[in-house]
Amino acid sequence: MARKKLIAGNWKMNCLLAEGIDLAKNVAGGVKAMGKAQCEFLVCPPFTLLSSVKKALRGAKVALGAQDCHMAENGAHTGDISPVMLKDLGCTYVILGHSERRADHGESDELICQKAEAAHKAELKAVICIGETLAQREAGQAVEVCRKQILGSVPADSTANNTVIAYEPVWAIGTGKVPTTDDVEEVHAAVRKVLAQKLGKATANKMRILYGGSVKPSNAKELLSLPDVDGALIGGASLKAEDFVAIAKNSGC
């Protein structure tokens, strides 16, 4: 089953207006220069930049996504942003359940599941993040933690069209540490099995499972050529357009 790789950048809480526009233009230029790429591209800037980045990406095959959303359509939720608002700005994706939100905002699997359902309702694709902490990995619990997170945070209405899973070991995010390729493939294969139990084999075989955690141009090839790795969610390296594009090129996009 051929799954089109997704190369996704999570800009996190970075970039003021001019920097963000510059970065988006450079990503757009780099992707255009690749010609007919085999991969899909996505950038997820902070909320403040979504409109400007949308304009800067005009004409480029780079999708726009947000880094979170609320589960309600509108109403009394000061400071929050709804999926419909994101759709209205031109987003097609939203990252949900990133480990930084799970840690900083106490987001539970249940909440993430509700957000994902709301995102689907607004016709956004949800990139649902899962991953174990270092203590959990050292205790041999990586697969079990991911299994529980999938069962709890992936809604029953998920399809390969409206959902992408991102496996991001918490200890690999922003640290320069990366699991062995055997460890990555073990978790990805296990995640696909759990998805098959939950959503059916056909959906699981089509659904993309990204790897995230210290992906850079030099390790992209070995990580993204693993059979169950269908792209990357990239933090730090997505803030440099040439690294972001080099990751795609090195992954055979």
Ligand code: PEP
């Ligand atoms: C992330 O936070 O989604 C991420 C993968 O970060 P980094 O690439 O910097 O490890």
